[in-house]
Amino acid sequence: MSTKIAFIGAGIATSYTLIPFLEALDNDASKEKITLYIIDKSADFFKGMPYGERSGKSVLLIQDLKNFISEPHRTHYKNWLNENIDELAQEFLANGGRYAAKWVADNSPLYKNGDWDDLYVPRFFFGRYIHREVVKRVDKLVAEERLTLEYLQKETKSVTKEGGTFTLTFDDNSHLTVEKVVLSIGSLPYKKLYNKETKETINKLYIDAPYGEGMEENMARIASFIKARENKHLPTKIAVLGANASGLEMLYKICDKLPMEEYKTTFKTLSSHGVMPDGTFDPIRAKEFKAKHLESLATSDSLTAKLIAEAAHKDIDIAEEQALGAATTVGIISKGFGSLLPKLSKEELLNFACFHGNQIGRRQRCAGNHYLSVVDNLMKENRFTHIKGRFVRIEENTDGLILHYKPTEAASRSEESSEPFNLIVNCLGSVNLTSEGLTPFLKNLISDKLCTPNASNIGFQVDDRMQASENLFVAGPLLAGNQIEDRIFWHLEHCVRIIWSSSVLSKNLMSSLN
Structure with a gap:
């Protein structure tokens, strides 16, 4: 007999669950044989979307390496980079444009000396590394006949449970029966902003999600569209909806593929706060800035999640009034509210995780200057504007696509603005677990009561064993929206959080075995 475990989704949460799980299995001869099924609709097993083929090979981490991955994993990763950087850099150059060449030219003196911590490293490097780390542990246990593993490149359509077993049904109508399931599907699907089928013409192109078909496939469509307009001497007006990492990455990719001096392109982004991520740390002003509203709560005996959040927003308001960006203040403000959270009750901690953490985070976005310099260059040429507003709808006519939005400071509910564009890219983020656009797979998990959304509506409620x-x-x-051991999580897009939570999950999974 062997215990059958299915992992639905094969990104880094699965990888960092499997690494300690397989190591524990290797060290515990008393455990029975395990059969693992690794299921994903793409072939990026153990890499996931951000670090695999769908993101392409010319995009960078949004954080520097020291903030991207925790120790001891970071040192191990850097050692691997040092051994493989020549081959990796050549592949990066072959798949990128002039920005990739600039990254190598600027940073090779550092990484040739093993100085990786401050670098924004190409993302596919990490995908290669983590795939290798999992596979070598898998291969060892398979060779010892302690483990059987099967890869299923399929889309899971439903999970049902009868008695003590789960039945998974796939898009090809095949089935799989297992005793345990790990749901590790990554972020929720992108919001659908325009449900009509857009007919591509010389005047309009709509990209529903930057990674939906794969970044490189989308970039090929975008390049073909802009080049066709250029051949007819037509300028291209582009809207990127969302000022998050995906939006910033899309601006970078377009300008890398289609240099500004060669193509008549202009850009606008739309976001509710009207600012791009920040990448300039000011060490002098960081010493001067105080999170005074958060500090004033240090002696309070009646703290609530709402009070802490209100104080954090007031301190961010002060920073913005002083023209201080998130790169300078994020650590100070995070430390400010972080020191107060242990004083909250469990109920209030979950309130902070479900209702406040992400709202603060949206105002404290940071990114590397390699990406942000592209925006700076566009602004210097008067080819970039940031619209501060909320998306309303998209329409189309023979001349292009019409973006309707409501300015953030609109005086009335009826106040609305619109603007024509030739190309619109949707980077506005994900649906939540109550949205109409939720996948049937997730809807069925909820309706069958196998999973219950927590109050955040972006995460499922879990017990002490996850x-x-x-x-x-x-x-x-x-x-998201849960407390795991002594930590609360309002989002788990950050690799450090995924590594830690996955290590806890691996222990829980191991202890559940016979």
Whole structure:
């Protein structure tokens, strides 16, 4: 007999659950044989979307390496980079444009000396590394006949439970029966902003999601569209909806593929706060800035999540009034509210995780200057504007696509603005677990009561063993809005958080075995 475990989704949450799990299995000869099924609709096993083929090979981490991955994993990763950087850099150059060449030219003196911590490293490097780390542990246990592993490149359509077993049904109508399931599907699907089928013409192109078909496939469509307009001497007006990492990455990719001096392109982004991520740290002003509203709560005996959040927003308001960006203040403000959270009750901690953490985070976005310099260059040429507003709808006519939005400071509910564009890219983020656009797979998990959304509506409620229901474990971003051991999580897009939570899950999974 062997215990059958299915991992639905094969990104880094699965990888960092499997690494300690397989190591523990290797060290515990008393455990029975395990059969693992690794299921994903793409072939990026153990890499996931951000670090695999769908993101392409010319994009960078949004954080520097020291903030991207925690120790001891970072040192191990850097050692691997040092051994493989020549081959990796050549592949990066072959798939990128002039920005890739600039990255190598600027940073090779550092990484040739092993100085990686401050670098914004190409993302596919990490995908290669983590795939290797999992596979070598898998291969060892398979060779010892302690483990059987099967890869299933399929889309899971439903999970049902009868008695003590789960039945997974796939898009090809095949089935799989297992005793345990780990739900590790990554972030929720992108919001659908325009449900009509857009007919591509010389005047209009709509990209529904930057990674939906794969970044490189989308970039090929965008390049073909802009080049066709250029051949007819037509300028291209582009709207990127969202000022998050995906939006910033899309601006970078377009300008890398289609240099500004060669193509008549102009850009606008739309976001509710009207600012791009920040990448300039000011060490002098960081010493001067105080999170005084958060500090004033240090002696309070009646703290609530709402009071802490209100104080954080007031301190961010002060920073913005002083023209201080998030790169300078994020650490100070995070430390300010972080020191107060241990004083909250468990109920109030979950309130902070579900209702406040992400709202603060949206105002404290940071990114590397390699990406942000592209925006700076566009602004210097008067080819970039940031619209501060909320998306309303998209229409189309023979001349292009019409973006309707409501200015953030609109005086009335009826106040609305509109503007024509030739190309619109949707980077506005994900649906929540109550949205109409939720996938049937997730809807069925909820309706069958195998998973229950928590108050955040972006994560599932889990117990102390990280189970949404008995033997159905949750990993990665769908843990948002939960407390795991002594930590609360309002999002789990950050690799450090995924590594830590996945290590806890691996222990829970191991202890559930016979």
